[in-house]
Amino acid sequence: MRLFLAFTAGGLFGTGLFLSGMTDTRKVQGWLDVFGNWDPALAFVMGGAIIPMAIAWRLAAGRKPLAGGGFPAPARHDIGHRLITGSVLFGMGWGLAGLCPGPAMASLSYGGWGGALFLVSMAAGMLAAPKLSVQLDRLAARA
Amino acid sequence: MQADWIWGLAGGLLIGLGGAVYLLGNGRIMGASGILGGLVDGSGRDSARERLAFIAGLVLLPLALMLLIPAKADTHLTSNAAVIIAAGLLVGAGTRVANGCTSGHGVCGISRFSLRGMVATVFYILAGGLTVAVLRHALGVI
Numbered sequence: 353m354r355l356f357l358a359f360t361a362g363g364l365f366g367t368g369l370f371l372s373g374m375t376d377t378r379k380v381q382g383w384l385d386v387f388g389n390w391d392p393a394l395a396f397v398m399g400g401a402i403i404p405m406a407i408a409w410r411l412a413a414g415r416k417p418l419a420g421g422g423f424p425a426p427a428r429h430d431i432g433h434r435l436i437t438g439s440v441l442f443g444m445g446w447g448l449a450g451l452c453p454g455p456a457m458a459s460l461s462y463g464g465w466g467g468a469l470f471l472v473s474m475a476a477g478m479l480a481a482p483k484l485s486v487q488l489d490r491l492a493a494r495a
Numbered sequence: 496m497q498a499d500w501i502w503g504l505a506g507g508l509l510i511g512l513g514g515a516v517y518l519l520g521n522g523r524i525m526g527a528s529g530i531l532g533g534l535v536d537g538s539g540r541d542s543a544r545e546r547l548a549f550i551a552g553l554v555l556l557p558l559a560l561m562l563l564i565p566a567k568a569d570t571h572l573t574s575n576a577a578v579i580i581a582a583g584l585l586v587g588a589g590t591r592v593a594n595g596c597t598s599g600h601g602v603c604g605i606s607r608f609s610l611r612g613m614v615a616t617v618f619y620i621l622a623g624g625l626t627v628a629v630l631r632h633a634l635g636v637i
Binding site: 354355356357358359360361362363364365366367368369370371372373374375376377378379381384385386387388391392393394395396397398399400401402403404405406407408409411412415416417418419420421422423424427428429430431434435436437438439440441442443444445446447448449450451452453454455456457458459460461462463464466467469470471472473474475476477478479480481482484485488 | 499500501502503504505506507508509510511512513514515516517518519520521522523524525527528531532535536544545546548549550551552553554555556557558560561564567568569570571572573574576578579580581582583584585586587588589590591592593594596597598600601602603604605606607608609610611612614615616618619620621622623624625626627628630631632637
């Protein structure tokens with residue numbers, strides 16, 4: 353049950369990323385090109401995705417997940433330097449190549465060697481993240 | 496293409512539906528960097544099979560769609576290996592330091608009015624926009 357639901361969720365996610373154009377780095381960079389020839393189409397992706405998700409959060413209140421267990425903890429509201437710095441680093445990489453983590457995985461079958469190289473580099477970055485976080489904490493403590 | 500925004504909206508609704516299934520079904524937040532990151536660094540070992548099932552769907556459905564709509568199956572990714580490696584490292588490290596990416600902070604966070612999700616989204620879009628502006632319009636390299 354859990355595995356089937358996870359596969360279904362991943363499949364819907366992948367289908368949406370494929371159809372929306374999120375795996376097309378030219379479109380993503382065109383959307384991020386707010387100071388140039390801005391392509392607004394991808395704003396509809398985020399807008400469209402938030403609608404069913406907002407309904408799901410409403411439905412989750414006072415219920416239990418279908419496959420058992422519990423729902424995630426309530427949203428945190430603390431804004432730390434890790435959140436900001438990490439997001440800035442992520443955004444730089446996103447602008448540089450036009451891929452974020454979901455589309456990088458979704459395009460595995462047609463992304464070629466470049467897509468595979470991106471995934472391996474992304475995994476390496478993920479492994480380096482805990483050490484980087486500690487370094488950032490030190491810098492923040494000194495500042 | 497003029498119908499781009501319709502594809503965007505339709506695709507977006509499916510992405511949100513995926514997130515809804517993962518939340519209401521398994522009680523989990525659909526964050527791509529977290530699902531993969533937990534496998535990469537071993538922190539998500541307890542839920543490894545669930546993560547792998549999610550990634551299997553995420554990879555296999557586009558593979559099937561590629562055969563139906565080959566025109567959309569092109570990432571147009573740069574062929575500059577140094578750029579790809581730098582971007583991958585930044586995306587991997589950044590999303591794990593910030594504990595989320597476009598799906599986790601963006602879609603799942605904003606939809607429950609999470610301040611962290613909204614702040615993260617503002618910063619990664621700003622950073623992405625500035626990166627494209629500098630590299631495309633100031634330096635002319637992408």
